[in-house]
Amino acid sequence: MLSKINDIVAGFISILKGLAVTGKNMLKKPVTIQYPFEKPVMTEKFRGLVDLYPEKCIACSQCVKICPTAALDLTATTNPETKKRFLGAFSYNGELCCFCGLCQEVCPTAAMYLNKCYEVAYYKHGDLTKIDLLKADKYQHLTPPKVKGLKK
Amino acid sequence: MELQELIINMGPQHPSTHGVLYLQLKLNGEVVLDCQPHIGYLHRSIEKIAENRSLTQFIAFTDRLDYMASMNNNLGFCLAAEKLLGITAPPRAQYIRVIVAELNRIASHLLAISTFAQDLGAYATPLFYALRDREKILQIFDQLCGQRLTYNYLRVGGVSGDIPVGVDLLIKDFISYERRMLAEYQDLLTGNIIFCVRSKKIGILPKELAINYGVTGTSLRASGVKWDLRKDEPYLAYDKFDFNIPTGQNGDSFDRYYVRMVEMEESLKIIEQALGALPEGDPVAKVNKVFRPTGETYMRTENPRGELGFYIVGDGNPFPYRLKVRSPSFSNLSVISHLVKGLNISDLVCVLGSLDIVMGEIDR
Ligand code: SF4
Ligand code: SF4
Numbered sequence: 001m002l003s004k005i006n007d008i009v010a011g012f013i014s015i016l017k018g019l020a021v022t023g024k025n026m027l028k029k030p031v032t033i034q035y036p037f038e039k040p041v042m043t044e045k046f047r048g049l050v051d052l053y054p055e056k057c058i059a060c061s062q063c064v065k066i067c068p069t070a071a072l073d074l075t076a077t078t079n080p081e082t083k084k085r086f087l088g089a090f091s092y093n094g095e096l097c098c099f100c101g102l103c104q105e106v107c108p109t110a111a112m113y114l115n116k117c118y119e120v121a122y123y124k125h126g127d128l129t130k131i132d133l134l135k136a137d138k139y140q141h142l143t144p145p146k147v148k149g150l151k152k
Numbered sequence: 153m154e155l156q157e158l159i160i161n162m163g164p165q166h167p168s169t170h171g172v173l174y175l176q177l178k179l180n181g182e183v184v185l186d187c188q189p190h191i192g193y194l195h196r197s198i199e200k201i202a203e204n205r206s207l208t209q210f211i212a213f214t215d216r217l218d219y220m221a222s223m224n225n226n227l228g229f230c231l232a233a234e235k236l237l238g239i240t241a242p243p244r245a246q247y248i249r250v251i252v253a254e255l256n257r258i259a260s261h262l263l264a265i266s267t268f269a270q271d272l273g274a275y276a277t278p279l280f281y282a283l284r285d286r287e288k289i290l291q292i293f294d295q296l297c298g299q300r301l302t303y304n305y306l307r308v309g310g311v312s313g314d315i316p317v318g319v320d321l322l323i324k325d326f327i328s329y330e331r332r333m334l335a336e337y338q339d340l341l342t343g344n345i346i347f348c349v350r351s352k353k354i355g356i357l358p359k360e361l362a363i364n365y366g367v368t369g370t371s372l373r374a375s376g377v378k379w380d381l382r383k384d385e386p387y388l389a390y391d392k393f394d395f396n397i398p399t400g401q402n403g404d405s406f407d408r409y410y411v412r413m414v415e416m417e418e419s420l421k422i423i424e425q426a427l428g429a430l431p432e433g434d435p436v437a438k439v440n441k442v443f444r445p446t447g448e449t450y451m452r453t454e455n456p457r458g459e460l461g462f463y464i465v466g467d468g469n470p471f472p473y474r475l476k477v478r479s480p481s482f483s484n485l486s487v488i489s490h491l492v493k494g495l496n497i498s499d500l501v502c503v504l505g506s507l508d509i510v511m512g513e514i515d516r
Contacts, residue, residue: 045298068209100212
């Protein structure tokens with residue numbers, strides 16, 4: 001009986017000790033941010049959705065070959081006189097992409113890069129599967145609707 | 153009272169099964185008579201995928217094996233590939249690899265001990281504290297390679313990018329911060345009598361059983377076997393650092409927790425030494441663009457959960473002929489039916505938490 005009471009007292013003291021640690025932390029500043037009212041700033045190397053500078057691309061297909069999930073597809077035409085290759089179409093499947101960044105690493109002209117877009121929720125199936133990388137406003141439909149009271 | 157057996161399915165979706173694991177329990181009231189783990193709910197046939205991917209492409213898939221310690225998986229695979237191809241990473245890359253691997257070990261152990269505490273009823277406090285600290289490591293990795301969970305940072309022959317300016321300072325800050333925090337966790341958890349009573353003498357794993365089942369990592373060391381590949385079969389630059397291998401005596405759930413706790417301090421020591429002695433030079437060796445592996449090799453490294461092995465067979469094509477992953481969690485989980493016989497269901501959760509399994513690498 002006495003040992004039971006001892007146990008209860010010791011347990012109670014441990015709880016108080018734990019609460020002291022909690023109390024100490026309660027006075028510290030919060031480490032979380034109020035998403036979506038505040039948005040985190042992405043780091044310099046952050047790997048978001050795949051994007052392209054079409055004018056830089058030389059249609060060498062290296063990115064298509066290295067992609068581990070076959071998320072990229074490109075058709076190129078060759079000018080028979082100058083032997084220069086031109087981009088015909090360049091499509092990207094954001095659902096297959098695993099954001100490994102290999103395409104960006106392998107691109108000889110730095111035409112391909114991974115942008116800072118991390119909000120990739122969308123309304124219709126297919127919104128992310130057939131992205132035309134040559135279009136300038138390709139990710140406009142992914143931009144979320146305005147939240148009321150959103151701070152800049 | 154008459155013995156009445158009842159078969160109950162715990163999982164595949166259960167808050168305390170750490171992933172999609174299905175345990176078939178044979179119960180007598182609260183007491184577990186038998187426990188049979190059923191796996192396969194997270195199977196993605198990663199080993200088969202490897203047969204259609206080049207070595208560089210497959211690194212991104214190793215991230216998805218043990219997603220709590222992606223850096224260590226990257227490391228294991230890259231070392232295996234390098235052994236097969238006869239490449240040695242430059243010294244700077246080796247040191248960077250040690251730093252990221254140990255950082256990831258701390259991140260993984262933090263989550264392991266805090267979810268373990270959560271399983272024992274310390275509902276959210278230790279978990280949130282550990283996630284707060286883990287967040288600091290993830291931010292370091294974010295600056296290092298641009299991702300927070302699936303890093304794909306290591307390459308065959310080195311690392312994909314040097315440590316950016318300022319990140320070394322972040323790591324230094326983290327070391328001193330984490331030392332303080334670990335002391336706090338010792339107060340909060342190790343010093344807590346309720347926590348000790350709940351976890352001591354629960355799920356005792358004897359030495360012989362552990363060795364027979366191929367249990368490795370912290371669970372093996374908690375049973376009193378001093379076996380750590382970083383010391384016993386040193387890879388990278390681990391033989392140049394001064395660190396201890398903590399072991400337990402009883403092999404119970406508490407020991408498994410405590411070994412992890414001490415190991416984090418040792419990891420901090422290693423990071424400090426590696427950062428202090430970081431050699432200059434290129435972070436990546438000069439390698440061919442396309443690898444054509446021939447022959448076979450097996451390379452094992454010490455993951456946060458135990459021995460992670462990669463067996464690669466190549467036949468001269470860019471794709472491996474066969475790739476096999478030896479995942480530590482698989483062996484560690486296989487002892488569970490021996491550990492939980494005669495315990496209550498609440499203690500089964502404690503044992504499961506202390507084994508620290510990740511289903512991603514069990515099912516592959
Ligand atoms: S990031 Fe990786 S998966 Fe995505 S398109 Fe580029 S290479 Fe393919
Ligand atoms: S690797 Fe770069 S230049 Fe070559 S096709 Fe891809 S985006 Fe264009």
